[in-house]
Amino acid sequence: MNARRLWIALATLLHREVGRFLRIWMQTLLPPVITMGIYFVVFGSLLGPRIQRIDGFSYIEFIVPGLVMMSVITNSFSNVASSFFNARFQRSVEELQVAPVPDWIMVAGYVGGGMLRGILVGFLVLLVSLAFHPVRFHNLAIVMAFLVLTSLVFALAGFSNALIARRFDDISIVPTFILTPLTYFGGVFYSISLLPPIWRALSRLNPILYMVNGFRFGFLGASDIPTWIGLVTLMGLAGALVALNLLLLARGVGLRT
Amino acid sequence: MNTALSIRNLSKTYSGGLEALRGVDLDVEEGDFYALLGPNGAGKSTLIGILTNLVRPTAGEIHVFGVDARAHPERARALMGVVPQEFNFNVFEKTLEILVFQAGLYGIPRTEALPRAQELLERLGLGDPMNQIAQHLSGGMKRRLMVARALVNSPRLLILDEPTAGVDIELRRGLWEILTELNQKGTTIILTTHYLEEAEKLCRNLAIIDHGKILEQGPIQDLVRRLEVQTFVLDLAAATTLEQLPSGFQIRQIDPNRLEIDVPEGLTLNQVFAALEARGVEVISLRNKSNRLEELFLHLVGRGRL
Known part of the structure; x- marks a missing residue:
């Protein structure tokens, strides 16, 4: 296929993926916005004023970037994992397999859809946060870089999960047992400077810590981790996951016997 | 006459050790209407699966209109259309969208795909409830939808895996007419079927496969003689x-x-x-x-x- 036809194939897949999550917005966009709104009420308005300032910022101001990032992570991941696994389950993924679509288009189409949902949900959560505290940007370019790279990494991870999964249960294992604990212990609600040294050192093994802190730095100009480490970590993870997905597809994992 | 499909020494051994194909050689000429027959478990579906990128071959060569399908899989797939045995579309999509989506995957822009999809749906008798959600279609309509979808990229080689399995005689005859017309217009067709009457009525050449090997192939009239x-x-x-x-x-x-x-x-x-x-x-x-x-x-x- 020439470049124009490849672009049409990619745009077709993206169009369907975006159309899918927009069509079922009650399941895809509304729930995370409501959940995060509740977090803002409970932690920001009710408990927040009783918690002392962190790095010079009010508690609601401190947790907003982390909660936005949490929404981006879970939605980018789950969009790709559920949509692609469902296509495998229904066998409609065969429409892609029989067509002259290279593997990288399949990855790009699904991952692009997941990224767009993650970013859109993140934007909506940020909008809701305005009801509780005005937003300020220390460095918009860093905010955007972390937003795009984080959604990319977790959409790619969702694709890997959907390829490897054999049952619907398998696509809920990662969010439940890996993403949720890592996100909660990733500095969304606290600064790791508050932790004892051993837990601080262990926290540095959690990749989500780098994402949350880098993203927070873009808003507040304060972070537990140097921003460049976060960016390099994200780019490294993205590169590794792209390679993993292409390798899995080339070997036919989950798709070809 | 060009060769539409040439298969040499094609083998497939599944990870469990099952030898589904054992050195299959097959030639289908351009414009042919070709039947691939065999009992259940003979290797037909594996062969079709390999041609359509759903099964990985263990060894062998495949050329589609001269294009090496293993070296240039996308170029080879661009020449083919497939009607699988099982329904494999997104049942929550509308019929028109299913066709337009498939066209897009072949690089056909939406503006061009829309009228083509509408024409195909009309032609296959899906014109009235043209934009129904696929899940609401009857079994026969779903099968016609898969035929329409396979034709949306105007394939030179159309592969149908049991297209009339479990459908009533009226629909079966309707599909026969459509396939005959397509073949007369130059589309090469490969058909697997359990209805031998169907193969004898429609096809000029056939191969009979069993235990992963081609037992016989050639013109139907010569073989039955x-x-x-x-x-x-x-x-x-x-x-x-x-x-x-x-x-x-x-x-x-x-x-x-x-x-x-x-x-x-x-x-x-x-x-x-x-x-x-x-x-x-x-x-x-x-x-x-x-x-x-x-x-x-x-x-x-x-x-x-x-």
């Missing part, structure tokens, strides 16, 4: 007794008004009729007990040789 024995059913004008039947023939009485007779190569029907007439047995009609292709198939698959 090689049958050693044909069995006919005779309807009689009046009830007969066993004593009335002539000796020297393999005749069985089904009931007093019907006989079954095996006619081996070298014996003519004229000789049979003459013998019956001499005994006062009047025949009012005759038919093959089973279709000739079915007899050939049973000879090859059931007995392992012609």
Whole structure:
């Protein structure tokens, strides 16, 4: 296929993926916005004023970037994992397999859809946060870089999960047992400077810590981790996951016997 | 005449050790209407799966209109359309969107795909509820939808895996008409089917596959001509007794008004009729007990040789 036809194939897949999550917005966009709104009420308005300032910022101001990032992570991941696994389950993924679509288009189409949902949900959560505290940007370019790279990494991870999964249960294992604990212990609600040294050192093994802190730095100009480490970590993870997905597809994992 | 599909020494051994294909060689000429027959588990679906990128071959070569399908899989797939055995579209999508989506994957822009998809849906009798959600279609309509989807990229080679399995006779005949028309317009068609009457009616050439190997391939007429024995059913004008039947023939009485007779190569029907007439047995009609292709198939698959 020439470049124009490849672009049409990619745009077709993206169009369907975006159309899918927009069509079922009650399941895809509304729930995370409501959940995060509740977090803002409970932690920001009710408990927040009783918690002392962190790095010079009010508690609601401190947790907003982390909660936005949490929404981006879970939605980018789950969009790709559920949509692609469902296509495998229904066998409609065969429409892609029989067509002259290279593997990288399949990855790009699904991952692009997941990224767009993650970013859109993140934007909506940020909008809701305005009801509780005005937003300020220390460095918009860093905010955007972390937003795009984080959604990319977790959409790619969702694709890997959907390829490897054999049952619907398998696509809920990662969010439940890996993403949720890592996100909660990733500095969304606290600064790791508050932790004892051993837990601080262990926290540095959690990749989500780098994402949350880098993203927070873009808003507040304060972070537990140097921003460049976060960016390099994200780019490294993205590169590794792209390679993993292409390798899995080339070997036919989950798709070809 | 160009070769639409050329397969050489194609093998597939599944991870569990099952040898589904064992060195298959197959040639399908451009413009042919080709039947691929075989019992369940013979290797047909594996072969179709390899051609359509759903199964990875263990060894062998495939060329589609001269394009090496293993070296340039996307170029080869661009020339093909596939109607699978099982429904494999997103049941929550609308029919028009399913076709437009598939066209897009072949690089056809939406503005071009829309009128083409509408035309195909009309042509396949899905025009009235054109934009229904696929899940609400009847079984027959879903099957026609898969045919329409396979045609949206105007393939030069159309592969149909049991397209009429479980569909009523009216729909089956409708599909036959569509496929015949497509073939007459130049589309090369490969069909797997369990209905041997369908293969004999539609196809010019066939291959019979069993245990992962091609047992026979060639023009259908040449192959059925090689049958050693044909069995006919005779309807009689009046009830007969066993004593009335002539000796020297393999005749069985089904009931007093019907006989079954095996006619081996070298014996003519004229000789049979003459013998019956001499005994006062009047025949009012005759038919093959089973279709000739079915007899050939049973000879090859059931007995392992012609």
